[in-house]
Amino acid sequence: MLDSSLLTDFRITCIERNLGVHGVHVYQQDVGEVAHYCQADERAELWSASKTYTSLAVGMCVAEGRLALTDPVLDHFPEYAGIAAPGSEVIRVVDLLQMRSGKDFGDLPEATGDEIAHADWAELYFRAPQDTPPGNHFFYANGSTYMLSRLVEKTSGQVLRDYLVPRLFDPLGIVNPWWNACPQGHNFGCYGLQLSLTEFAKLGRLLLQKGVWEGQRLVPAAYVEAMHTDVVPPAGHFDGDEWNVGYGYQVWLNQWPGSYRADGKYGQHCIVMPDRQATVTVISHNETNTAGILAAIFNDIASKL
Numbered sequence: 001m002l003d004s005s006l007l008t009d010f011r012i013t014c015i016e017r018n019l020g021v022h023g024v025h026v027y028q029q030d031v032g033e034v035a036h037y038c039q040a041d042e043r044a045e046l047w048s049a050s051k052t053y054t055s056l057a058v059g060m061c062v063a064e065g066r067l068a069l070t071d072p073v074l075d076h077f078p079e080y081a082g083i084a085a086p087g088s089e090v091i092r093v094v095d096l097l098q099m100r101s102g103k104d105f106g107d108l109p110e111a112t113g114d115e116i117a118h119a120d121w122a123e124l125y126f127r128a129p130q131d132t133p134p135g136n137h138f139f140y141a142n143g144s145t146y147m148l149s150r151l152v153e154k155t156s157g158q159v160l161r162d163y164l165v166p167r168l169f170d171p172l173g174i175v176n177p178w179w180n181a182c183p184q185g186h187n188f189g190c191y192g193l194q195l196s197l198t199e200f201a202k203l204g205r206l207l208l209q210k211g212v213w214e215g216q217r218l219v220p221a222a223y224v225e226a227m228h229t230d231v232v233p234p235a236g237h238f239d240g241d242e243w244n245v246g247y248g249y250q251v252w253l254n255q256w257p258g259s260y261r262a263d264g265k266y267g268q269h270c271i272v273m274p275d276r277q278a279t280v281t282v283i284s285h286n287e288t289n290t291a292g293i294l295a296a297i298f299n300d301i302a303s304k305l
Contacts, residue, residue, distance in 0.1 A: 002026060002034040010300035011036060019293050020267065020286035025201040028305055029208065029277035035197070043178065043194040044283050047264030050179070050193035051145045052203065055097060055250035057152045057164055059211075059223035066155035069094040073147060076154050080126040087130035093151065095134045096144040097249040098232045104131040104139040107146070107190075117183050122150050138234050138247060142190035145250065146182075149189025160187040171213050172202045191264070197283045203262060204270045204279030227251055228260040228272075240291045256298050267293045276305040 007024060014021045022044070025035040061067050067076065073096060074081060074089045081089070087102060095101050103109070108121060109128035125143055149160040156163045161179040169177050177199075180192030206212075207227075211219030231246035231253060238244070246253035251260045254271065262270040267284030271294075280297050284290070 001032040002028060004034055004036070006034055006301065006304060007036050009304075010296055013296040013300055014293075017289070017292055017296070019284065019289065019296060021282050021284045021293060023197040023283050024297075024301075025197055025279075025281045026301060026305075027201060027205050027208075027279045027281075033201075035201075037197065041196045041198055043196050043199070044268070045191070045264075046193045046195060046200065046262075046268045047191045047266065048142075049200070049262040049264030049268040049270060050189065050191050051250040052262035052270070053164065053168070053193055054145055054148050054152070054160060054189040055227060056168060056219050057160055058093065058097065058148055058249070059219050059227075060163075060167055061152055061155055062223060063220045064156075067093060067151065069097070073151060074126065076151055077122060077126065080123055083123065084126035085129045087133060088126050091134040093148075094230075094249075096148050096151075098230075099138050099140050099144055099247060100135050100232060101139075101141065101144050101147075102130045102132045102134040102136065103128050103141065103143060105141060105143060107142045109143075120184060121146065121182055121186070138232055138237055140234075140237050140247075142188075145190035146186075146188060148250075149187050152189075153186060159185070160189055168218055171216055171218055172199070172206070174199045174202070197281060200268070200270055200283060201279065201281040204272050204281055207272045208274065208277065208279055223249075228253065242291055242294050254294070254298075256302060259302075261294075266290065269294065269297070271297060271302075273302055273305075276302060278302070278305050 023037040027033040073091050152160050178194040179187045181187050210221040211224045227249040231248045252263050253260050259273040267286040267290040270281045
């Protein structure tokens with residue numbers, strides 16, 4: 001069983017450096033788990049850590065034969081083939097996963113307030129011009145993950161959140177998860193999922209166990225492996241060493257060898273460390289130094305497992 005003393009140095013570092021960590025959870029296979037909560041274990045916005053759940057939904061759709069990673073995304077949206085910008089027809093599902101769509105904008109391309117409120121965002125996405133050919137370079141774009149959410153919905157007939165409830169959230173014991181949606185009712189996918197630390201930590205354990213939860217396979221093992229091995233270089237898109245190791249299927253690689261993470265703004269991190277057969281999860285609010293949170297996790301926790 002893991003002892004609470006494992007977290008002592010990390011807690012001290014968080015206080016001394018004002019890291020804004022609200023809670024930390026550590027799980028180690030065949031050993032146990034330990035957690036410390038600085039406040040009530042209530043649901044919080046996971047920001048871009050939501051993206052990893054969207055990726056899992058894509059892997060499930062692949063397993064169910066609904067799509068393939070090599071599919072051109074536009075093939076699943078034939079209603080927009082006539083208005084799509086040249087080059088859009090080449091964007092593959094894997095290009096969206098790896099943030100290499102070639103449409104280099106954050107959430108949405110230039111659009112009027114009325115379009116944002118009333119237009120189909122998938123139409124706005126396809127209509128936007130290609131900045132570079134798909135698959136050529138990394139550009140971190142929430143729009144790519146939003147389109148993955150739309151793709152899951154288009155191929156399954158259910159919005160992303162509803163698709164995942166019986167396949168992921170129910171087996172994990174996560175009841176009635178909250179996931180915000182665009183004005184047209186489609187889950188954002190890129191952000192908007194709200195979970196507690198205890199619920200968020202289950203993601204790391206599922207990934208560590210290669211998609212199996214309590215004897216039930218939820219995600220194909222090959223897909224979980226590809227999530228952190230089929231990677232591309234972020235190429236300086238963000239400052240900071242931990243954001244320049246590599247990017248997989250909506251997860252970031254860490255400097256800690258073989259490890260990877262779901263990563264959300266302000267310090268929402270779920271780190272998987274296969275070499276330690278362990279996961280570390282934090283929920284935080286730090287607007288200036290999330291790299292400090294990661295450094296404290298590796299220095300004060302991972303090194304002692």
